[in-house]
Amino acid sequence: MIDIIYRIGHFVLITVFSMALGLLFMGIARKIVARIQKRYGPPVYQPYLDVLKLFGKDAITHGFIFDFGAIMALGGVIATLFFIPLGSWQLYSMEGTVILVIYLLAIASLGMAMGTVGSGNPQASVGISRALMQMLGYELPYLVILFALIYRYQTSSVWGLMQAQAGSFLNWNLFAYPLMAAVAFVVLIGMMGKKPFDSMIAPSEIGSGPVVESGGKYLGMLLLQKSITIIIELALYVNLFLGGAENILIFTFKMLIVWVLATMFGSLFPRFRIEDGIKFFWKWPLGIAILQAIYIIT
Amino acid sequence: MRNEKDLLQLMNAHFEPLKLEIKRKQNVSVEFKKEELIQALSFLKSHSYRHLSTISCVDWPEEGEFELVYHLFSYDDLINISLKTRIKRDPGIFQTAKEIWPVAEFYERDIHDFFGVKFKGNDNLEELILENWQEIPPMRKDFDTRKFVNDKYEWRDYNGQKHTD
């Protein structure tokens, strides 16, 4: 009994922490982009105000499927969160979590897709079809990398892959397999939908894509979902390539560094069209990932 | 490549224009009888005047006529030519140029919106720019804009004084 209460408390703690951290990261990103454009930028805590405001607004629903899609998207990412070690916080650890995480993230995307089907807005459909196509683009090189790592360390849990890099920082995959880390970084930018791979949310083109019909509370919910997604993707990268961390502070610091770099890279490039984005993913990252995989296997 | 004078000669040889004029360099205006105009358009299209810039309309209430002006341009001769014709104001019906340039459909809808001219052969003359327009077409000279605006809209009241006074 005590164990169950402890677990639930842990669930809630991790979820709230990730939401808060994700929103903080979003605020930091807005500030960084503003400074790169020689603007002052909004305050760092702006996303918290946005969420508070959005939950205070009215919202209209487009039917049951629309509601369910939003809940499925949020639930999908929260479920994913429990399989990722954040520093020493780890709820479930077993073989195969690397694959599981990829699949659970896809559930969140499918939840978004369901929401857009419920809203019936054509721009939302265009947006979500682009998002799913882009997923097809970046998952191929990512899976090649993951399988190579699984082969190399003979374990398929995120925790195990993190432990395998323990010891000196020279054991980190970032230094052991730098090409692979670079590919994963490009994939990370694509995963987070930052420029140049943000054609699915292009605000001036398709009116912010999947979230075009979500206003008020729905948008707040999707903002929270986005913030957790950011944390999951960053945490996966830190665990796989930067050797994780012993405690949450160092872990957060590592995530912050990756996030700032990704934001800076993102603010330098214009937007890829979706077919060019996929072509890019299947040409350079996939090619380099396969080369590195061959190097590991032989 | 023709110059302006060659163009006028060409027109004179094939049609009976009422008035020929070289307005300035690269700009020619020709007035036709209304029976000849559509022929002249297709003739000019086959003589390199492929570009229909626009169709415009002028209201002449004293004479009871509308003047339709077709603006063509040739990328070979680099000359603008304006083909003019006058039609009676009362039925206000003319032939469509849709068969020659499909885009003419929209110019004709525009003219139908603002002057009420009908084009035989163009059966898609619904409102293009105006919406739910009940009055006489607004660009006709007998349309009293000031009276219409006063009737339809309210002026803002600045302490009993209107800003239009």
Place this chain on the structure above:
Amino acid sequence: MNNNFVKGSWQEILDWAQNKSINMLHYCTGCGAIELPPTMTSRYDMSRFGIGPAATPRQADLLLVTGYLSTKTLRRLIYTYEQMQAPKFVVGFGSCTINGGMYWDSYNTIKQLDKYLPVEMYIAGCMPRPEAILDGLLKLKKMIADGEADGYQRYQDNLEYYHQNQEAVLGEVQRTQ
């Protein structure tokens, strides 16, 4: 009594959050839209006040009507306004929305925006410069924080009046429900 107090303070918190975070939909009807890019970008940077652009009416709090409105665009503007979610504000922009401006005798341009939509405030000028826009938006923030910006409630309360005025110039207007 106690319940009312809680409700009131919660409303105050929401008003405070709303005034710090405004997503605006600039409805580019006229020339005023050209003054917004400098207001948003490096030179004047309105995002430091928590004001940013929104992509769709559903996500927006503030409807900026930037310039003259022909009756045809007024119809679209009303549809846009009715798609927005409840705490929503309208700001008229430039003299065209105040009294018709240079289009005062045009047969197809409305003269007073506040007869058709509940306008929170006007920014005068032809066109207002970015400084004037920022000044106006800061005043709007203050109004929101004080709970004075209640346009959407006025619209609900005087629905008959607004609908009558809209139908007088537009003819039939499509309504949901």
